[in-house]
Amino acid sequence: MLGRIFGGKQPQAAVPEGQRLYAIGDIHGCAGLLDALLALIGLESRGAKRRLVFLGDYVDRGQDSRGVIDRLLKVRADEPETIFLKGNHEQAMLDFLQSPDLSEEWLHWGGDKTLESYGVADIWRKRPSALARELDERLPEPHREFLRSLDLWRVVGDYAFVHAGFRPGVALEDQRPEDCLWIRGEFHNAESDQRPRETVVHGHHPVKKPTDAGWRINVDTGAVWSDALTAVVLEGTTRRFLSTRR
Numbered sequence: 130m131l132g133r134i135f136g137g138k139q140p141q142a143a144v145p146e147g148q149r150l151y152a153i154g155d156i157h158g159c160a161g162l163l164d165a166l167l168a169l170i171g172l173e174s175r176g177a178k179r180r181l182v183f184l185g186d187y188v189d190r191g192q193d194s195r196g197v198i199d200r201l202l203k204v205r206a207d208e209p210e211t212i213f214l215k216g217n218h219e220q221a222m223l224d225f226l227q228s229p230d231l232s233e234e235w236l237h238w239g240g241d242k243t244l245e246s247y248g249v250a251d252i253w254r255k256r257p258s259a260l261a262r263e264l265d266e267r268l269p270e271p272h273r274e275f276l277r278s279l280d281l282w283r284v285v286g287d288y289a290f291v292h293a294g295f296r297p298g299v300a301l302e303d304q305r306p307e308d309c310l311w312i313r314g315e316f317h318n319a320e321s322d323q324r325p326r327e328t329v330v331h332g333h334h335p336v337k338k339p340t341d342a343g344w345r346i347n348v349d350t351g352a353v354w355s356d357a358l359t360a361v362v363l364e365g366t367t368r369r370f371l372s373t374r375r
Contacts, residue, residue: 141366142287142328149174150363151371152182152290154332154339154348155216158191158242162358163200165373170360173371177364181208184332185216185279185292185310189239190353195246198272205275215279216292216333217310223276226265229257236260281309288363289327293334294345297323317345330361339370350374 144150151170156163170179187201188194204211218239224232225240236244241252244260247267252260282291282301289301294316296308308316313334324344335351339359350372352358357374 143366144286144288144363146365147178148286148364149177149179150182150285150288151179151360152184152330152346152348152363153360154184154350154358155186155335155352156183156191156197156358157186157189157218157239157353158194158197158246159352159358160191160193160196160200162352162356162373163197166358166360166371167200167204169371169373173362180210180212180285182212182283182285182290182330183214184290184330184348185214186218186332186349187216188222188243189218189235190242191239192242193246194243195272198275202271202275212283212285212290213275213279214283214290214292215281215310219276219279220306220310225257226261226268229261233257281306284327286363287327288330289325290330292332294329294331295325301325301327330363339372341368 153166181204183201187197201213221232221235221238222240222243225235244252244264247264249260249263249267282289291309293310294312295301295304296312297315297319329345331345331347332349334347335349336347339350339361340347346361348359348361350357350359355374357372359370359372362369362371
């Protein structure tokens with residue numbers, strides 16, 4: 130068990146008493162892996178007061194982004210306290226719908242697979258504006274509402290949850306959306322006096338194994354390439370990992 134390594138204000142991060150949190154990394158259209166991880170969580174959390182946290186990047190790259198969002202909507206209906214955060218890929222999808230000619234790069238980030246999951250065909254033969262119109266027509270309203278409703282970050286107990294990370298030295302309430310969605314090295318290498326007071330749980334940066342650096346935890350294990358979708362399990366002051374690949 131690792132303690133807080135900055136500021137000396139709290140020896141160990143903790144979640145609220147009686148709660149067990151499961152923070153799930155980047156899914157990227159892997160609906161089957163999401164089903165498998167939720168089944169593992171269901172078995173592991175029997176009898177516990179659990180709360181799920183999804184760290185963003187639900188769409189793109191994998192084969193079934195639509196199926197992932199369908200499953201997340203069911204989770205939201207069944208467990209209303211679940212936290213859903215926005216990833217850079219959800220923002221890119223929304224940007225493409227709004228300004229396709231300015232956001233064409235989304236197609237090359239795996240957005241083509243998302244379009245296919247919604248039934249859009251012949252993607253590389255059509256103009257971005259035509260693709261955006263077709264996606265807009267095919268996107269179910271609950272999916273659109275879900276994408277627009279996502280939070281940038283949330284704090285529970287001594288933990289701050291975010292997709293990518295935080296700008297060092299900037300208070301959480303003053304963070305820019307771009308940093309919460311995109312930041313990497315500057316956050317990962319932040320000096321101890323520039324880190325948030327809370328222990329940060331994030332995804333966005335694929336790693337072979339989940340990383341617990343004490344002050345931050347990365348649970349993006351590159352599911353779309355590795356078949357490993359991972360959650361960190363937080364209970365009291367303990368931390369452990371649960372993955373679809375043992």
